[in-house]
Amino acid sequence: MVKIPAKKKTDFKKEKTRKMKTAKKGKPSAAPTATKPKFKVPKGTKGVALISVYDKTGIVDFAKALIEMGWFILSSGGTAKKLTEAGLKVTDVADLVGGAAMLGHRVVTLSRELHAGLLARCQMDDMEEMKKLGLPMIGLVCCDFYPLSEAIAKPDATVDSVIEQTDIGGPTMVRSAAKGRRIVICDAADRNWVIKQLRDHGDLEDDQYQLLRAKAEFVVSGYCAQSANFHSEGKLNALMMQWVADLAYAENKCQNPATLFSEPDNNDPLAIHRFKVESGNPSYTALADANGVLEIMCTLAEAFRLSRGKMPYIAIAGKHGNPCGAAIDWEDPGLALLKALSGDTVAVMGGEVITNFPIIGELGNLLFQVPPKMNIGREKWGLDLIMAPDFAPEAVEILNKYEKRRLLSNTKLRNPFLPATTWMFKPVRGGYLRQKQYPFILTPEGVKEWVNDPLSNNDFDNLLIAWAICWKASSNTVALAKDGMLIGLGCGQQDRIACVQLCLNRAIRAGHDTKGSVFASDAFFPFAESKLDEAKIKQIFKSFTEYDIDAFKKKMTPRENLKAWAKIVHAFLLADAREGTELLIDAGCKGGVVTADGKELPKVQELFKKSGLSVAFVAPENRGFAKH
Secondary structure, X not given: OOOOOOOOOOOHHHHHHHHHHHXXXXXXXXXXXXXXXXXXXXXXXXXXXEEEOXXXXXXXXXXXXXXXXXXXXXXXXXXXXXXXXXXXXXXXOHHHHOOOOEOOOOEOOOOHXXXXXXXXXXXXXXXXXXXXXXXXXXXXXXXXXXXXXXXXXXXXOOHHHHHHOOOOHHHHHHXXXXXXXXXXXXXXXXXXXXXXXHHHXXXXXXXXXXXXXXXXXXXXXXXXXXXXXXHOOOOOOOOOOEEEEEOOOOOOHHHOOOEEEEOXXXXXXXXXXXXXXXXXXXXXXXXXXXXHHHHHHHHHHHHHHXXXXXOOEEEEEEEOOEEEEEEEEOOOHHHHHHHHHOXXXXXXXXXXXXXXXXXXXXXXXXXXXXXXXXXXXXXXXXXXXXXXXXXXXXXXXXXXXXXXXEEEEOHHHHOOOOOOOOEEEEEEOOEEEXXXXXXXXXXXXXXXXEEOOOOOHHXXXXXXXXXXXXXXXXXXXXXEEEOOEEEEEEEOOOOHHHHHHHHHHHHHHOOOOOOOOEEEEOOOOXXXXXXXXXXXXXXXHHHHHOOOHHHHHHHOOHHHHHHHHHHHHHHHHHHOXXXXXXXXXXXXXXXXXXXXXOOOHHHHHHHHHHHOOEEEEEOHHHOOOOOO
């Protein structure tokens, strides 16, 4: 049995005497004591502002504006030096915290005194304690951080080099200011409107405080996320987004509202949110589809730069996320535009168009009015969205005759380029899929092997059009190009034969002659040749020849006539067992590009060789699957 000792009684008089003796020996007392004031804020001061920035651009003008309004400026290190050299009166943070920077400038603003000035509340208890401690209330913080993203992006980045550029004091100070309900500025873009608000009204509105507070937390979160991503080698990711604009409506109106967000640190000049809205309010669908044609534009431009050392006039028309027209011309932008619109005149209605040339002169009218010589069943193209480097005022006036039209401009479209981002993400239920951006660009040097002689310059231009469209449209895909334009596209099919059939059918329906065209197939052909059922073929032709064509036409109305012919076509499709390779050969193609893969590869190559087609085979790892 364990004996529990009796609890000793405390002699409070003796304990007090002991503590007093201990204090006399130089040991610190546990009781808090007031600190001696380090400095006094001049009477009549509007407030105390703490400025500490890595990027000094514009900081002198900002501090000067605050001083002119009566603010007292605290600063440190390089920022203090910059402001002092500009002739501004600045007090060093060292005077507040009781000492200069420590540990090679690793510890500057991490102090109780400074954070007390940020976190103290405007209530009696806090105010009295701050006065007793001789510390000022800090009302405004302007701070940015060490350039962590730049340190991470360096090819020779190491754990040590990234850690040295990881800011601790800045994010901590910003979060304290946000919690303390101070004016906190961590985005240089907010400085001017804050100054204006202070000049005009003396203080910020509650919602403005809330906006800056939210931005501070957001910026710090993104900064920490970059560090986590780097140190975990990509195993910890945070997708950060900030509001850009509310959109007209969602993909379906029952899904409203729709919003455009952007990545906070994205410096891509061709990012969707950097397009200027010339007219209209884009919808979710319009921008989603616009992003698709933008990707194709950049891919095609890059292919021509690498293959030909120059870039033609390019126009691309899209619908529901896939192209319905694309064309180039080396001399006439109007011709490129007209050929792109003519790729599929039925599908282009309600679609989007993107160009790498400004819409000036007659081009505005060409995008609005179908030329009189073209009979497509309507007078207007009926485009929903147009993207171009610029729009002349007269073009905007013409195009806005259709009130729902959206016009977006971005001068960088004159020289389109692919994004520099390494990774791409796709949302799935409960998370995201991640893979690297697609790196392969077709060039003559990028062809692994040619069957028969390589295509000439003009035909290779057509091949680039077919390749760029095919590789960026929804897989599985086959595309046809001829005379500098896309003439057929079969995309999103479940098998390669259906891709080819759809591609040829769409080309024929649009009035194009497939003879002399070139094809692109985003994956290999599983079989070279088919085993045709001769009995079925004979039967279909027998039933076809039994019709008395003249009598057939006389007995039926046009609609009945077509319905009857549809039965024949249906029977023909059931009998047609040709492989995709044979369909393309029989369509009169002169060449193409396809992935060099599959068990039947030698037989496929032999068939193309025997048929005289010039076909470029690319390495298996460069197949063109997209939009899964």
